Amino acid sequence: MINLSHELAANVITPRNRDSFKGTYGHVLIVGGNANLGGAVIMNAQAAVQSGAGLVTVATDLTNKTAIHARLPEVMVVDYQSDLTQTIKKADVVLVGSGLGEEIGVLNQVLAHIQPKQTLIIDGSALTMMAEQNLSLPNAKVVLTPHQMEWQRFGEVTIADQAREDANWEALINFKTEPILVLKSSATQVYLKDDMYQLTVGGPYQATGGMGDTLAGMVAGFAAQFQPLGPAVLAAVYCHSAIAEDLSKAAYVTLPSTIAAAIPAYMQRLAQESISKDPVDTKQEE
Numbered sequence: 001m002i003n004l005s006h007e008l009a010a011n012v013i014t015p016r017n018r019d020s021f022k023g024t025y026g027h028v029l030i031v032g033g034n035a036n037l038g039g040a041v042i043m044n045a046q047a048a049v050q051s052g053a054g055l056v057t058v059a060t061d062l063t064n065k066t067a068i069h070a071r072l073p074e075v076m077v078v079d080y081q082s083d084l085t086q087t088i089k090k091a092d093v094v095l096v097g098s099g100l101g102e103e104i105g106v107l108n109q110v111l112a113h114i115q116p117k118q119t120l121i122i123d124g125s126a127l128t129m130m131a132e133q134n135l136s137l138p139n140a141k142v143v144l145t146p147h148q149m150e151w152q153r154f155g156e157v158t159i160a161d162q163a164r165e166d167a168n169w170e171a172l173i174n175f176k177t178e179p180i181l182v183l184k185s186s187a188t189q190v191y192l193k194d195d196m197y198q199l200t201v202g203g204p205y206q207a208t209g210g211m212g213d214t215l216a217g218m219v220a221g222f223a224a225q226f227q228p229l230g231p232a233v234l235a236a237v238y239c240h241s242a243i244a245e246d247l248s249k250a251a252y253v254t255l256p257s258t259i260a261a262a263i264p265a266y267m268q269r270l271a272q273e274s275i276s277k278d279p280v281d282t283k284q285e286e
């Protein structure tokens with residue numbers, strides 16, 4: 001077990017290359033938000049944009065289009081019922097499931113068209129539908145972001161057993177494509193290759209709807225611009241809760257949109273640290 005540390009995130013978030021453009025920082029496609037749950041994709045997208053993804057497209061129920069554009073002019077919007085296949089082709093990272101409800105046809109399109117070189121983050125309703133329909137993971141670089149109930153449904157590990165690292169590894173071995181697992185709770189764990197990483201920042205001020213949608217958007221934004229994928233996911237998980245912990249010094253609850261708004265300043269602090277630090281120091285624990 002390894003603690004998710006500030007150093008680990010600072011090693012991922014380095015200053016940007018002057019000679020770069022939006023294409024350098026990846027194209028995120030967010031697929032979710034049925035007619036009642038459009039807020040979920042707004043929170044995904046706000047987090048992905050504020051994390052620095054080069055381009056962000058939302059494929060959603062079209063009733064959400066005006067609200068998304070009003071909140072996030074940086075984001076492109078397409079109809080998930082008609083424009084999904086060609087939009088998936090243009091993406092580096094696809095995030096599916098937040099607020100998707102029971103739109104199984106949309107989920108099936110994503111699973112059928114995702115390519116092995118693409119990163120696929122599977123969240124929320126997508127995990128619940130995959131469990132109900134017994135769907136397999138596609139051949140892609142997969143990141144799963146379940147909360148405890150979603151992991152009980154999809155990984156078939158009871159919430160009580162999820163405290164046991166070996167029970168979660170046993171469930172992960174059944175998946176052929178070696179997904180990264182972000183198992184969210186008040187003590188979030190990340191399973192990556194042969195290691196389990198434990199989150200030690202964050203707290204109950206985060207217990208509000210949309211907090212996971214924001215995390216999923218951050219994971220997508222970080223995965224789009226920082227390679228390799230594993231450390232990018234770890235850095236996103238750490239920063240999401242570290243920002244919340246910072247905000248909680250002056251706030252009883254830390255709203256998802258407030259966390260998202262604080263991402264660029266937090267990332268800039270980490271990027272500045274990564275230049276001022278001696279390379280030997282960055283390897284030491286906090």
Ligand SMILES: NC(=O)C1=CN([C@@H]2O[C@H](COP(=O)(O)OP(=O)(O)OC[C@H]3O[C@@H](n4cnc5c(N)ncnc54)[C@H](O)[C@@H]3O)[C@@H](O)[C@H]2O)[C@@H](O)CC1
Nearest residue numbers: 037038039040097098099100124125147148149185209210
């Ligand atoms: N504004 C929005 O549009 C929002 C949309 N949301 C979307 O709504 C869909 C349904 O998600 P829900 O998670 O609400 O519903 P679920 O039915 O998937 O999960 C909630 C159930 O899990 C149980 N549970 C046990 N341990 C838990 C844990 N550690 N964290 C959370 N729940 C735990 C709860 O008691 C509850 O019975 C998802 O697609 C999600 O992305 C939510 O994010 C809320 C906000």
Ligand SMILES: Nc1ncnc2c1ncn2[C@@H]1O[C@H](COP(=O)(O)OP(=O)(O)O)[C@@H](O)[C@H]1O
Nearest residue numbers: 147184185186203204206207209210211212213
């Ligand atoms: N008591 C808590 N302490 C720390 N983190 C918490 C706590 N409660 C919730 N969280 C975090 O909030 C997020 C909730 O995710 P999720 O349930 O998927 O939210 P939603 O689907 O509403 O967006 C996770 O990242 C989880 O770790």
Ligand SMILES: [Mg+2]
Nearest residue numbers: 124147212213
């Ligand atoms: Mg969720």
